[in-house]
Amino acid sequence: xxxxxxxxxxxxALSPGAHAATGGPVGSVQGTVRDAATGAPLExxxxxxxSTTRGTSTDSAGRFTxxxxxxxxxxxxxxxxxxxxxxxxxxxxDGAVIHADLKIAPLDIQGxxxxxxxxxxxxxxxxxxxxxxxxxxxxxxxxxxxxxxxEVLEFKEDxxxxxxxxxxxxxxRIENRALGYMLxxxxxxxxxxxxxxxxxxxxxxxxxxxxxRDSVEERTWRANRARSYxxxxxxxxxxxxTGKTAEDHFALRTGTLTELQTGRxxxxxxxxxxxxxxxxxxxxxxxxDAWLRVDYRRNDERQRSYIRxxxxxxxxxxxxxxxxxxAIEVIGDWTKHRVADMLPIDSSGGL
Numbered sequence: 001x002x003x004x005x006x007x008x009x010x011x012x013a014l015s016p017g018a019h020a021a022t023g024g025p026v027g028s029v030q031g032t033v034r035d036a037a038t039g040a041p042l043e044x045x046x047x048x049x050x051s052t053t054r055g056t057s058t059d060s061a062g063r064f065t066x067x068x069x070x071x072x073x074x075x076x077x078x079x080x081x082x083x084x085x086x087x088x089x090x091x092x093x094d095g096a097v098i099h100a101d102l103k104i105a106p107l108d109i110q111g112x113x114x115x116x117x118x119x120x121x122x123x124x125x126x127x128x129x130x131x132x133x134x135x136x137x138x139x140x141x142x143x144x145x146x147x148x149x150x151e152v153l154e155f156k157e158d159x160x161x162x163x164x165x166x167x168x169x170x171x172x173r174i175e176n177r178a179l180g181y182m183l184x185x186x187x188x189x190x191x192x193x194x195x196x197x198x199x200x201x202x203x204x205x206x207x208x209x210x211x212x213r214d215s216v217e218e219r220t221w222r223a224n225r226a227r228s229y230x231x232x233x234x235x236x237x238x239x240x241x242t243g244k245t246a247e248d249h250f251a252l253r254t255g256t257l258t259e260l261q262t263g264r265x266x267x268x269x270x271x272x273x274x275x276x277x278x279x280x281x282x283x284x285x286x287x288x289d290a291w292l293r294v295d296y297r298r299n300d301e302r303q304r305s306y307i308r309x310x311x312x313x314x315x316x317x318x319x320x321x322x323x324x325x326x327a328i329e330v331i332g333d334w335t336k337h338r339v340a341d342m343l344p345i346d347s348s349g350g351l
């Protein structure tokens with residue numbers, strides 16, 4: 001699940017939970033998917049770990065198994081045409097076999113095709129344009145990212161609050177030619193204040209690598225993935241865990257938000273941020289008391305973002321993925337990078 005970026009003193013989260021880097025301890029997830037109304041097992045249902053490249057389909061008895069999953073916490077998602085999605089959070093340890101049975105409820109899709117056709121008018125197209133800008137983001141990858149089936153989207157607009165609401169019961173097919181991935185995603189929520197340019201969304205994506213046309217495109221994708229990862233919030237959190245923020249081109253200052261924005265802040269001292277390992281696990285707790293300004297300077301890249309804890313502590317894994325996606329509040333450059341800049345979290349840097 002991707003909990004959407006909310007610019008301007010709001011919440012950002014890059015994943016539904018913490019995920020260990022590849023090459024470490026692994027486990028597996030198995031279970032069944034059933035019809036919530038009848039209890040019957042459902043064959044050929046897509047089951048995947050949200051925000052990863054890992055997925056499978058159920059067999060004739062509704063059973064599934066996901067093997068060799070890096071240790072960590074994941075959102076297991078069941079998705080089938082004509083049904084609502086179901087999800088469940090699981091934590092995988094070394095060698096553990098986790099059981100996750102899911103029930104999905106059927107949709108009432110009577111007349112849906114007629115409604116979809118009726119929506120594609122001037123008003124719908126205007127709202128689609130606003131949705132794509134907010135949803136895909138404003139980063140360098142956005143122009144090369146598109147939704148292949150936008151006609152499945154429904155929009156509502158509140159003229160009083162300038163809030164745009166989007167929904168769909170279908171799987172969105174999002175092609176990212178900048179990073180070389182196809183995302184098959186269910187949209188759980190989308191609400192955006194178009195005047196303030198802030199909002200929230202929930203997305204449950206599965207990543208499928210696209211075939212490169214040639215070696216040049218393959219090299220371009222690898223370079224773009226590295227660029228999207230370098231300097232990101234995930235990169236920064238991983239640097240905090242390893243104690244290499246300076247080596248990774250991050251500079252930190254602390255103070256109130258006003259002080260940070262007006263240049264009256266001070267450099268971080270050892271007491272200003274506390275990083276501690278969670279015993280026996282590939283997780284670390286982060287704690288700091290004030291706002292942090294994070295400057296990223298590398299070659300021609302210049303970014304500035306501001307973060308603070310939304311809870312007492314944040315827990316991350318060694319790859320910089322948050323256990324609680326709402327544990328950190330963010331404003332600044334990091335909020336411009338949205339779906340078009342997403343990378344799968346089951347590989348280091350998405351490379």
